[in-house]
Amino acid sequence: MSPAMEAAEQAEQLKLDGNMAFSKSRFGAAIDAYTEAIALCPNVPIYWTNRAxxxxxxxxxxxxxxxxxxxxxxDHHSVKAHYMLGLALLQKEEFAEGVRELEKALDLGRDANPKSYMVEEIWQELARAKYLEWEHESTKRSWELQKLKGTCEAALKEKQFLDSSEKEGFVDETMKANADQLEALDRVFQKAAEDDIPTEIPDYLCCKITLDIFRDPVITPSGVTYERAVLLEHFQKVGKFDPITREYLHPSQLVPNLAIKEAVRAFLDKHGWAYKID
Amino acid sequence: MDLSRVHKELRECNKDVEVSGIHIALKSDSLTHLVGTIPGPLGTPYEGGTFKIDIILTDGYPFEPPKMKFVTKVWHPNISSQSGAICLDILKDQWSPALTLKTALLSIQALLSAPEPGDPQDAVVAQQYLKEYPTFVSTARYWTEAFAKESSLGVAEKVQRLVEMGFPEDLVRSALEAAGGDENLALEKLCTA
Structure with missing residues (x-):
């Protein structure tokens, strides 16, 4: 056996030792084992992600x-590496970078296995990060609007007062006009705050099975769109038919619905509250 | 089980109870045991009645159908007059995860309007439906009066009679409800309790 092969075999054994220690929550011992494996074979990505x-x-x-x-x-395609890098960046409050890594991990994970628990876990982390960001941003926005509204109201009242001291008579009409202006101002600010008020997600952006907003929408030959993972589960547990039309359906007939995916993205960008997970 | 979906279903269904008349309530703290309520369809012997349906959700929901049966006693060819079991294809092999608790309850309501005696759950009722239709109608209407109307004289009188026998009123009411309005069964329950 060549020395290189011997080293590789030794490193694999060390990885197994590390996995064993990890499963017993002995993380220090696991780190030592993976570190030794890395020293022997630094080019195996799994040793690095396991240690991470x-x-x-x-x-x-x-x-x-x-x-x-x-x-x-x-390995550019390592789901775990992108996922944990995303988490690490979020910890450092490098928000945009962290989200980008999680999204990358999500895409890669879906390509590998759309139903895996990793995909679900990554989505949860991503949704949580996005929701927190929205909460932060919307609080800031709402506070700014509130302040601006107060200022505008005060300025308008001041102007109304100055105008009325110049003119005489028509008191009733002037008061009515002034009240209307204040009401209109109130409406403008209400409108501006609308996007940040949680309401219903439109039905056409929700899967008929999960009743939740689409993550990875696929369209069937019948023209109905479903969440991919849940439709695959349906094939496995119920049968190979379109759940709404009941027409025969084979997994190979599913096509990603990119238009709906874009619409979901646009909606979520505008209404971050919809990231909230029950 | 997809808990988030069940939450959403309950919210959606109960939001337009005014329009549909269909309501779903929790039976306990968990989301696995629920009670649905459907109004008897107009122009049928079930008109004016309110029918309670016991709903059990298994771990496999929504990939497995919900288990539904009538709690309220009802006289219908496709519903057991004894156990309340329902013979309806979508609750069995025709289930699809795109159906919901509400659509299932709507289907049951539709079944009340359009019995299918050719595929009976209760053979006695089905025979009567086919051979003595007028008797079927009056029996079904009588059962609706007796068991599916809370405000009907029936219940108030039954409660009063049982209370007069010396049972506390709250126990009487819960026993009557558990017995689906059957006074004798309720009395049995009260005596053995």
């Missing part, structure tokens, strides 16, 4: 970031 997972458990986020970046260098 241990660091994640210990909340050592800088190290998570380092290991994940290394793993991504070795």
């Amino acid at each position: 997972l241990c660091y994640r458990k210990r909340n050592e986020w800088t190290k998570v970031e380092e290991d994940c970046r290394k793993a991504i260098q070795l």
